[in-house]
Amino acid sequence: MEKLKKILISYAVPIAFSILCVSAVLVAQIPPIFLASEIVRRLSRNTFLVLSLIIPIIGGLGLNFGIVLGAMAGQAALFFVVDWKIKGLVGILVACLMAGAISVVLGWLAGLTLNRAKGREMITSMILGFFANGIYQLIFLFFVGSLIPFRTKQFLLPEGVGLRNTVDLYGTVASALNNPWMIRIGTVRLFVLPLLIVAGLCLFITLLFKTKLGQDIRAVGQDMHIAEVAGINVNKVRVIAIIMSTVFAAIGQVIYLQDIGTINTYNSHEQIGLFSIAALLVGGATTRKATIWNAILGVVLFHTLFVVAPSAGNRLFGQPQVGEFFREFLAYAVIAFALAMHGWRAKKILM
Amino acid sequence: MDRFLEQLKRVDIPTLIIFLFLVALFVLAAFTEVSIPSLLSDSIRRIGMNGVLVLAMVPTIRAGTGPNFGLPVGIIGGLLGALISMQLGLAGFTGFWVAILFAVLICLGIGLGYGWLLEKVRGQEMMVGTYMGYSVVAFMSIMWLMLPFTNPDMIWAIGGKGLRYTLALDKYFGRVLNNFLRFKIGGFEFPTGLLLFFAGACFLVHLFFRTRTGLSIDLVGQNERYAISSGVNPNRARLVAVVLSTVLAGVGIIVYAQSYGFLQLYQAPLFMTFPAVASILIGGASIKRASIRNVIIGTAVFQTLLTISLPVLSQVTRGDITEVMRLIVSNGMILYALTRTPKEAR
Numbered sequence: 001m002e003k004l005k006k007i008l009i010s011y012a013v014p015i016a017f018s019i020l021c022v023s024a025v026l027v028a029q030i031p032p033i034f035l036a037s038e039i040v041r042r043l044s045r046n047t048f049l050v051l052s053l054i055i056p057i058i059g060g061l062g063l064n065f066g067i068v069l070g071a072m073a074g075q076a077a078l079f080f081v082v083d084w085k086i087k088g089l090v091g092i093l094v095a096c097l098m099a100g101a102i103s104v105v106l107g108w109l110a111g112l113t114l115n116r117a118k119g120r121e122m123i124t125s126m127i128l129g130f131f132a133n134g135i136y137q138l139i140f141l142f143f144v145g146s147l148i149p150f151r152t153k154q155f156l157l158p159e160g161v162g163l164r165n166t167v168d169l170y171g172t173v174a175s176a177l178n179n180p181w182m183i184r185i186g187t188v189r190l191f192v193l194p195l196l197i198v199a200g201l202c203l204f205i206t207l208l209f210k211t212k213l214g215q216d217i218r219a220v221g222q223d224m225h226i227a228e229v230a231g232i233n234v235n236k237v238r239v240i241a242i243i244m245s246t247v248f249a250a251i252g253q254v255i256y257l258q259d260i261g262t263i264n265t266y267n268s269h270e271q272i273g274l275f276s277i278a279a280l281l282v283g284g285a286t287t288r289k290a291t292i293w294n295a296i297l298g299v300v301l302f303h304t305l306f307v308v309a310p311s312a313g314n315r316l317f318g319q320p321q322v323g324e325f326f327r328e329f330l331a332y333a334v335i336a337f338a339l340a341m342h343g344w345r346a347k348k349i350l351m
Numbered sequence: 352m353d354r355f356l357e358q359l360k361r362v363d364i365p366t367l368i369i370f371l372f373l374v375a376l377f378v379l380a381a382f383t384e385v386s387i388p389s390l391l392s393d394s395i396r397r398i399g400m401n402g403v404l405v406l407a408m409v410p411t412i413r414a415g416t417g418p419n420f421g422l423p424v425g426i427i428g429g430l431l432g433a434l435i436s437m438q439l440g441l442a443g444f445t446g447f448w449v450a451i452l453f454a455v456l457i458c459l460g461i462g463l464g465y466g467w468l469l470e471k472v473r474g475q476e477m478m479v480g481t482y483m484g485y486s487v488v489a490f491m492s493i494m495w496l497m498l499p500f501t502n503p504d505m506i507w508a509i510g511g512k513g514l515r516y517t518l519a520l521d522k523y524f525g526r527v528l529n530n531f532l533r534f535k536i537g538g539f540e541f542p543t544g545l546l547l548f549f550a551g552a553c554f555l556v557h558l559f560f561r562t563r564t565g566l567s568i569d570l571v572g573q574n575e576r577y578a579i580s581s582g583v584n585p586n587r588a589r590l591v592a593v594v595l596s597t598v599l600a601g602v603g604i605i606v607y608a609q610s611y612g613f614l615q616l617y618q619a620p621l622f623m624t625f626p627a628v629a630s631i632l633i634g635g636a637s638i639k640r641a642s643i644r645n646v647i648i649g650t651a652v653f654q655t656l657l658t659i660s661l662p663v664l665s666q667v668t669r670g671d672i673t674e675v676m677r678l679i680v681s682n683g684m685i686l687y688a689l690t691r692t693p694k695e696a697r
Binding site: 117339 | 689
């Protein structure tokens with residue numbers, strides 16, 4: 001009985017969310033096949049991004065809101081791949097390499113910044129994301145086409161400087177990962193290649209924590225001072241954790257955008273941090289503990305609600321807008337709740 | 352001269368850069384065809400418009416819980432107050448003061464709840480505050496669609512349900528403060544009532560920090576253990592600080608809305624927080640200490656910068672670079688404050 005209670009408490013969020021999802025599905029009366037195909041697709045599209053959050057959590061840095069930096073790097077790389085008209089899988093590969101290179105630098109800078117703000121990493125990484133967004137807009141609204149050469153005029157604003165609001169990937173790298181090895185089961189399409197890449201990252205994370213570096217990250221996450229005494233270079237380990245997270249986020253954004261097919265130049269990256277973090281937390285992760293299974297479960301639950309919320313809102317209140325606001329509210333509320341739990345526990349330990 | 356240099360050394364580098372940038376903009380403005388008097392009156396109007404919201408940062412910073420990133424929580428209370436006043440059909444100063452009255456009452460309630468929550472999550476107030484702000488705004492977006500307001504000026508013309516995105520205040524309390532005792536010198540307009548209100552609010556907060564409760568808030572922020580040993584209840588002091596900040600946020604948004612002429616609902620409250628935090632930091636505050644002087648200097652510098660950069664820079668570059676500049680300046684400033692090694696009392 002005690003044990004059951006403990007399980008119920010520690011899985012309170014996923015359980016509550018499952019109930020919410022099931023009732024929303026019942027209310028919305030969405031055909032199950034459609035729902036299944038949507039979720040399978042979102043699983044191959046979003047899981048990589050969500051997984052990129054795990055390493056900093058174990059390293060004690062909390063939720064890395066700075067993955068938007070990685071997402072920006074991924075987008076930036078895709079703009080140039082599209083401009084150079086590199087198509088198909090080669091295009092994706094070039095984009096990933098470029099995005100990886102940019103995000104190593106960005107991750108390094110982010111890591112250094114966060115080392116200066118120990119104890120308030122989360123708010124700092126969030127503000128860092130907003131700050132980087134300003135620099136991103138400066139580059140892609142004012143420098144592209146003037147300082148930075150860009151040939152494809154159709155993606156530029158009428159004056160020839162600055163990118164348009166949407167840059168579409170059709171004809172270049174859209175669905176480049178989805179199309180090979182696609183399996184059709186009825187109307188459900190299974191994109192094997194992105195799923196394999198996600199599985200690869202899962203394997204990498206599992207193996208990482210069996211190596212010396214992984215153990216160091218875990219030790220730093222448990223107690224910085226003890227790790228320092230044990231001879232671990234704490235600052236360096238933290239920077240490495242952030243770099244890895246940023247690089248994975250960049251690759252994740254490339255995978256995400258090739259599935260979506262169009263880049264919303266000035267918005268795509270902003271929502272990524274919010275929705276990835278909310279998904280991970282819905283899956284039962286906390287700011288100090290996260291596993292691969294939290295990520296996968298979280299994507300399934302969160303995106304189920306995402307798909308059905310507007311129609312559920314429409315059925316219940318006669319306004320689809322209510323459903324949209326409601327799912328936004330849930331994303332924020334889940335994060336607020338997890339942060340509150342984090343603060344509450346941290347306070348209890350102090351006392 | 353020595354004293355001046357000594358003072359200069361204490362100024363933060365970003366503040367200095369922003370200040371020099373501002374001077375450069377004014378020099379640039381002198382060479383272009385932009386009318387400087389109208390720029391100045393715009394700046395002054397915007398200082399009064401945003402000042403109270405920036406003032407809301409003072410209590411929580413002084414209580415040691417950092418800038419109030421949960422500003423939208425209080426703003427929602429202010430919006431509710433304004434909406435009730437509009438629903439009652441009150442106009443002019445009556446409408447304004449009734450809105451303030453309801454806002455203060457509602458914010459007292461919300462502030463108590465919000466302060467209780469922040470007390471539970473000591474050490475994570477900034478993060479929890481931010482996301483509480485986001486959640487409350489999203490939740491209230493649903494409420495704006497559902498609440499039973501019936502004034503046809505406020506709800507959608509079609510469907511007869513749900514509040515509009517922006518509500519025009521001309522028929523209610525729009526610009527009542529701005530027009531009170533307003534005078535003009537050439538092209539320069541001075542919104543006396545607005546600035547009087549801001550000055551009054553600053554003075555009241557200043558007085559509050561001279562009272563016993565105010566001093567105990569200061570003490571808790573500086574050294575909690577010392578505060579306890581001198582018989583102060585730190586939990587209560589912080590709660591009072593959060594409630595005060597929430598009330599100021601509620602009043603602040605009404606002042607903002609009456610000057611702007613429109614009440615903005617739905618997502619709009621979210622865009623108030625970061626500029627307000629940045630303003631007080633630009634004025635020389637840190638995340639641990641802040642004074643009324645920081646509020647006034649910061650708001651003046653930041654708002655003037657935003658006001659004059661648009662017309663001046665648009666003559667030099669094309670497109671609207673100010674929005675991007677606002678993002679970089681405000682977030683850069685917050686980032687700087689979060690990452691610098693805590694400086695001791697000055």
